[in-house]
Amino acid sequence: MADCTESKIDIRGCKVHMRRGGSGEPALFLHGASGVAGWIPAFQSLAETYDLMVPDHPTYGRSDEPEWLDNMDDLAMFYLDLLDEMDLDGVHLIGNSLGGWLAMEIAVRSCTRIKSLTLIGSAGIRIKGKPITDIFMMDPDDLVREIFVDQTFADNILNMELTEEQTDIQIRNRVATARLGWQPRLFNPNLRKWLHRIKVPTHVIWGDSDKIVDPVYAAEFGKVIAGSQVTMIEQAGHLPHIEKPEALVDAVTGFIKTKAA
Amino acid sequence: MKVFAFHLMPYGALDMSFAEEYSSVWLKLPNSYFDPKIGHELYNRYLDELELAAELGFDGVCVNEHHQNAYGLMPSPVVMASALAAKTGDAKIAILGNAFGLREHPQTLAEEHAMIDCITGGRLITGMVRGVGCEYFSMGANPAFSLERHTEAHDLVVRAWTEEGPFAFEGKHYHFEYVNTWPRPYQQPHPPIWCPSQGSTETIQWAAHPDRKYTYLQTYSAFASVLRYLNMYRDVAQNMYGYEASSEQIAWCTPAYVAETDQQAIDEARPHIEMMFNTLLPKISQSMFVPPGYMSAASMKQIFAHKATLRGGQTIEDMIERGVIAVGSPDTVRDILTERHRQAGFDHLLLMPQFGTLPADLTEKNIRLLATEVVPGLKSLGESDYMGFEPAAAAAAAAE
Numbered sequence: 279m280a281d282c283t284e285s286k287i288d289i290r291g292c293k294v295h296m297r298r299g300g301s302g303e304p305a306l307f308l309h310g311a312s313g314v315a316g317w318i319p320a321f322q323s324l325a326e327t328y329d330l331m332v333p334d335h336p337t338y339g340r341s342d343e344p345e346w347l348d349n350m351d352d353l354a355m356f357y358l359d360l361l362d363e364m365d366l367d368g369v370h371l372i373g374n375s376l377g378g379w380l381a382m383e384i385a386v387r388s389c390t391r392i393k394s395l396t397l398i399g400s401a402g403i404r405i406k407g408k409p410i411t412d413i414f415m416m417d418p419d420d421l422v423r424e425i426f427v428d429q430t431f432a433d434n435i436l437n438m439e440l441t442e443e444q445t446d447i448q449i450r451n452r453v454a455t456a457r458l459g460w461q462p463r464l465f466n467p468n469l470r471k472w473l474h475r476i477k478v479p480t481h482v483i484w485g486d487s488d489k490i491v492d493p494v495y496a497a498e499f500g501k502v503i504a505g506s507q508v509t510m511i512e513q514a515g516h517l518p519h520i521e522k523p524e525a526l527v528d529a530v531t532g533f534i535k536t537k538a539a
Numbered sequence: 540m541k542v543f544a545f546h547l548m549p550y551g552a553l554d555m556s557f558a559e560e561y562s563s564v565w566l567k568l569p570n571s572y573f574d575p576k577i578g579h580e581l582y583n584r585y586l587d588e589l590e591l592a593a594e595l596g597f598d599g600v601c602v603n604e605h606h607q608n609a610y611g612l613m614p615s616p617v618v619m620a621s622a623l624a625a626k627t628g629d630a631k632i633a634i635l636g637n638a639f640g641l642r643e644h645p646q647t648l649a650e651e652h653a654m655i656d657c658i659t660g661g662r663l664i665t666g667m668v669r670g671v672g673c674e675y676f677s678m679g680a681n682p683a684f685s686l687e688r689h690t691e692a693h694d695l696v697v698r699a700w701t702e703e704g705p706f707a708f709e710g711k712h713y714h715f716e717y718v719n720t721w722p723r724p725y726q727q728p729h730p731p732i733w734c735p736s737q738g739s740t741e742t743i744q745w746a747a748h749p750d751r752k753y754t755y756l757q758t759y760s761a762f763a764s765v766l767r768y769l770n771m772y773r774d775v776a777q778n779m780y781g782y783e784a785s786s787e788q789i790a791w792c793t794p795a796y797v798a799e800t801d802q803q804a805i806d807e808a809r810p811h812i813e814m815m816f817n818t819l820l821p822k823i824s825q826s827m828f829v830p831p832g833y834m835s836a837a838s839m840k841q842i843f844a845h846k847a848t849l850r851g852g853q854t855i856e857d858m859i860e861r862g863v864i865a866v867g868s869p870d871t872v873r874d875i876l877t878e879r880h881r882q883a884g885f886d887h888l889l890l891m892p893q894f895g896t897l898p899a900d901l902t903e904k905n906i907r908l909l910a911t912e913v914v915p916g917l918k919s920l921g922e923s924d925y926m927g928f929e930p931a932a933a934a935a936a937a938a939e
Contacts, residue, residue, distance in 0.1 A: 348711075414831065415676065417824055449836045456831035457683040460675075 281325060282317045287333070289360045295340035297332040300325025303393070304366050307332045308357075310375025310399075310517075311413060311455040313339045313447065320523035327531050328370060333360075335380070337454040339447055350458050350466060354383035361391045368393040370534055374519060375491065376401050376459060379466070386472040394538035395480040396530055397499060399488050399516045401464040403473075405498055410464050411490045414456060425516045427487045473502050479537040480506040483529050485514030485521065507533060540880065540920045543633060544592035544906070545601040545792050545889040548585045548619075549819055550609040551811075551896040552577045562822045564609035565673045572609065581612065584899050586619070588892070588906060590626045595910035598918075599631030599664065601792075601889055603735070604638055606677040610819040617651045624659050632659060635735045635756060635792075635889075636666025639696060640688035641678040646718060649696040653724040661725040666733040666756070667693055669742065672828045683832030686741055688712050693732075700729040733790065738768045740838050747775045749782060754887060756790040762862025762879060765791055769883045773928045786922055790887035791879070794864040794894050797908045801867040807901055808866050808894075809855045815895030816858065821851035865890075869912030876917055877924070884925030888917060 282299030297317055305328035307321065314332055324330045334341040335353060346352060357380070361369065369392050373381030378400025385395050401410055413421055423432045440448065459465075480503045484496035493510065500508035509529045511518040518526045553564065554572060561568045589600040602619040605611035613619050616634045623632055632655065639645040656663040669689045675682040691710045695718070698708065704719025724730055734746035735756040746753040755772045757765045769789050776784035794812060798804035829839055858864045862879070865872045876888065892909060893902045 415824075415826055417826060446836060449831075449839065452831035453683055456681065460681040460683065460830075461679045 281322055282330075282332075287360075287364065289356070289363050292336050292344045292356070293342045294336060294360065295334040297321070298330065300328055300330050302328045303368055303370060304329045304331065305370040305372060306361075306366070308371070308373040308377030308380050309335065309338070310373075310377045310401075311451065311459075313451040315520070318520060318523070320519040320527055323523060323527040324530065335377075335454070337457065338451050343450075348457065350380065350383055353380055353458065354387060357384050358388055367391050370394045370396065370538070372396040372398065372530065373400060374398040375516065376455060376464065378402060379459075379464065379469075382469060382473065382476065383466070385478065386469065386475040389475075389477045392478050394478050394534055395476060396483060396533070397480070398483045398518060398526070399485060399491050400482070400495070400499065401459070401491060402466060403470050403495070403498065403502070404462070404465040404467065405494060408492060408494060410492075412463065413490065414460065414463075424489045426521055427485070427513050427515045428521060431521060470502065474504065476503055479533070481530070481533040481537070482506050482508045483518065483526065484508070484510055485516060485518040486510045486512055487514060488516045490516040507537070509533070540885070540917055541598040541631075541887050542914045542917050543599040543601050543631070543887065543889045544589055544597045545603075545635070545891045546585055546589055546893060547603065547605075547610065547891065548581070548612045549815065549895060550578070550581065550612055551814075551898075552581070553609050553818070555818070558818070563824070563827070564819055565823050566607050566676055566827060568609060570607075578612065585893070586622055588899075588902055589623060591903065592892070592906050592910065593623075593627040593630035595907065596914060597630060597890075597910065599633050599662075600627055601633040601635045603635050603666070604668070604674075605671070606674050608673065617648070617655070620655050620663070621658075624655060627662075629662070631662050631664055633664035633733070634666050635664070635733060636668035638668050638670030638674055638678075638689075639692035640685060640690075640712075641670045641674055641680045642692065645692035645695050645713065646699050646715065646720065649699040650720055650722075652696075652730060653700060653720060653722045656724040656726055656730050657722050659725070661730075663724075663726070663730040664733055665730040666735050667696075667753075668735050669739075669833075671737070672830045672833050673823060675830050675833065676827060681832070682830040684712060685833050686745075690745060697729060697732075700724050735792075736768070738764065739834060740771070741835060743768065743772050743775055744779065747772050747780060747784065747788070749780050752776075752784075752788055754788050754790050756792060756887070756889070759793050759863055759891070765862070766883050769885065770928070777928070783928075786884045786886040786925060789883065789885040790889065791883060791885045792889035792891065793876075795872060795876075795890040795892060795909060795913075796864070796866045796894075796897075796905055797869045797872050797913060798904070799868065801871050804866050804868060804871075805855055805859075808864075808897070811895040811897035811901075812855055812858065812864060812866070813853065813895070816853050816863075817851040819895060869908055872909075873913045873916045876913070877920060880917075880920050881924055881926050884922070884928070886922075890914075 282297045286293045287296045337343045371381045378397040379402030422435050426432045482499045484493050496508050511522050511525050514522040602616040604616050606614045620632045637648050652665050695708050699720040705717045708715045708718050733754040736742040746755045757768045773784045796808040865875045892905045
């Protein structure tokens, strides 16, 4: 079900595949390593409150693969360009996994156009001795199973017959993630120095059974980002917005209503 | 034809109980499984084997690079080439290859290769490889930039060898303010550069380019696959670049074992070749073998198809039938290799006389028998024995 429009937005010559739905304050959802499956129930639900935008990052999905995009710095700066070009203000930035890392990289550079930050199962920093599960080492099917508590989600994904285009996108997304996060593995060793620059209300949401980025990271972000709030979603893995959409959306909107009005 | 002896230097003494806990001998098998006392014996034995091959008339000896595994104990083929320098007479020493693009400082390899070339009076062949997928986990280099790093490292190294220094190298992945390599290589303009590969369109297109015309070495796999890639090189040269590739630009590597009779050779080689293919090679997960970005999506899909047998469970009969290995009496093996040459026209043939757990006595016997009964006949093969590219390509296409 798609109560969203899909279009290509041209940002300084780079075409971004954009899904957009709803109305209200602008919210920008930044996807993780596996890309955007579609206009999932959580997006539909968020669109009841916000003007929700869910792009494919450049080099992912159906967006362009510009030759200048080599690392996370480039992607973060690109999104600052996007916010400028689309003239968006007071944006509620929401990032999952690698998208959370990206959201922080954007926010430490500039919060001018941002009203709040929500991190869901986010990558981006490293706690010594506690690496993020190596998604590049894992068998792709095993990875799908590791991501969810409820294995019926995994079953559905693994039983899907992919079209040629979908297979190509899957390969593409893996390459894009490697480009950004191979070494150092899905974190920026310098990011932690600058997290104090995040001046907007920040919500850290985590699946209590996240096997990809351990919940200790939730507490760590809560500690390192001043004034942030940590919410655990019960019985959820690495993608609580897919696995527990109601709880996730309630948490997101509840926080914004009370802390980032 | 030139015939070389190639060694992988496996840790053949592996405690097989490892398989209860670990699915692969690559990367994650703890190094506590390596016994340095056994390592001492193996390294010296393997060096002796290559020196023997050189002494008995092989045109060259070959070593290669693999990290953090029991399959091949040469993270530094430079060390091996150095160890071989003094006792290999006039034989070529081929490093096949070093993975220059895995390094943060490829010019150190340029320096080391130049040193070996000077010490040996110009006997070095420099192979440049991208490194198999697993190495990207060991060394940290980003597979998404594998081809870029490889070609840029190549450019840096060739300039380091040929351009008067000091000069600044201003690349995307490599930037050095002062490149001024002492020593310069003995061979001019530089040692021959070869491109070993498991089969990669990108590597072939790069190697065959008229600016380079590097000898392309297809590593062992089913011969139909080998032929396809060797023909692809000739095809790319002709149709993409407009020149006819010389057979000197074509090379093939294969495990080879001979004994007095076909059956004796099969019986002697069986447990050891099967150990190599079923224990040392397989169960490298696809994720480790082809990390993201290492190959184009199209190449990735191709590699998955023809490497499907890396899952293990192969018999020596399977391998012989698919032309992955050449095993039999000297006459049988000479005939097989002569026929392969007729189809593919390689001017360089690399024989691997040791594999897996093959012990010292059988390896030495193999090398001596190959050297006296097989190699001389092969060396006499030339261009007139090759069926030619057009017919070869047509025949291969018809066979598919």
